[in-house]
Amino acid sequence: MQLTLEFGGGLELLCQSVKIHNVNVDLPKGAEKLTMKDLLSWVSTNLIKERPEMFMKGESVRPGVLVLVNDCDWELSGQLDTTLEEKDVVVFISTLHGG
């Protein structure tokens, strides 16, 4: 599945300072759709190169990291249960860095 991932607010530093990643994520075995939960585990294995604790906490993102799916707050779409579709844009912004 083709997705565009964008990291901001300092999170890009965890993936070699690249802000925008066009990626191809495979569906997990036996699953019919890709959820944010699947995407997060894919991102932490494949994109996060350092300090994974700045991005993840447990199986979700660290509190203070904002997630937008197609410019919409993921709190409105079910957070980890949000299903993703072809060409979706997912944005992660950290609010943990100074203002």
Added chain:
Amino acid sequence: MEAGAKPKISGARLCCSCNQRRAALKRPKTLEQICRECFYEVFEEEIHQVIVENQLFKPGERIAIGASGGKDSTVLAYVLSELNRRHNYGLDLFLLSVDEGITGYRDDSLETVKRNELQYGLPLKIVSYKDLYGWTMDEIVKMIGLKNNCTFCGVFRRQALDRGAALLKVDKVATGHNADDIAETVLLNILRGDIARLGRCTSITTGEDGPIPRCKPFKYTYEKEIISTYAYFKKLDYFSTECIYSPNAYRGFAREFIKDLERIRPRAILDIIKSGENFRIATSTKMPEQGTCERCGYISSQKWCKACVLLEGLNRGLPKLGIGRSRGLNSDVKKDHLENVMELGELVFINFGQGLSIMAVIYERCGKGLLFEFGAHRITGEGSVTRGQHLPVRYLVFASASIPPMASSAPPDSAITGQNSRKSLGFLANAKKHKHSFIQFAAMTGILLLSIRSLGQKYRIHDLQEDTAALKQEQASLTERINYIKRGLRHEASLDPTGVFASRIRLLFGEDN
């Protein structure tokens, strides 16, 4: 989420305000689902309400916006210039930046501020640590390391902002502190037991009695709303790199805790601020008196302001000065307060006068003074105690046993290296820490024991000689007595006519006679 629902399809969830557009954000403050356009309106209107209700600005005032290039100050600069125009505040706005001198961080973020200057048409003033204090943060960190660097930076920045504001001749400084920041500060002040700051950290305007008051128009604004929707959706130009020197900061822990709370219950942030506002400080609490620094004239509750103390430490090569407990220059350590400065387990040097002095470990704090431990001994008496760089102070020393006789073997005062140890340590841990002193101490004890032993041996030899003489004398007198007895017996034997007794005596005494 119920199975099969496709929440993100357009129209699935509508803005609860306009009921037309797709909701894009869940507001942490109200849990409302709201679309982008309505959000901008509500967000700006709320800040306008805060400004009006709290009378933050008066028409015609000159206002400096503390601009770091980060998200909060960038959004603040945008919102204030927007509201100023829309609601005719009649304010003269300026951007004021502090250059701490951190390569790879501040130099980059200042570029952002310079762009903001052009984008919002606000004049910019930059004041640098180098110009104000003669030191950049890079140089300070090189000297003191990464442990207390944020203390320096924070103290210097606060003052630098005031000085920059004075240069701009503004009436007020507006900073981008948001609700999350204030909740963090409330928690930190509780954790530090800082009553004076706890009392004022939730005020929306501070320093009204000072030359340049400060205000926080974002006091009730969630960081999430500032960053996500504003800086991201409106694509404001902001800089978002973590300070390269900050990973050790204490504040980070409070920050993370607040974010954890927010996830569980978003209102927690406003509730913490509310709690902070409602703290009533007992009128009997002694608050530090506000005065001015004797050196630079900045407001200070001490003789010298914090920045001057830190600076003095840097310039004298003693960067620890002014960090942590008050010590050194500003520490008005009265003699009777010495016990509060010294720590349990600390190695100190006690001088009893008349050349009598020992090195001991602070063992216990009791009503009248300190209890010291010297090896297995407790010491009693009144002596002066020296530690690290402190001057000797008369001190009562308590306990049970008497002072061991070691008058002449004590080392000179200068040999003391007992530095301030942070926590109460065991005797062994202390010995490890103060290796140098401890080795000296062990050697001293060894020498003392050896000399006592040799003295003892000398006395024993003398005693033995006396004993030998006495024994010799006794031996002589015994021999004399035996000879006398022998003579008497022989005389008696010669009187015996049979001769049996005489032969028997001859057999007993041998053939000598």
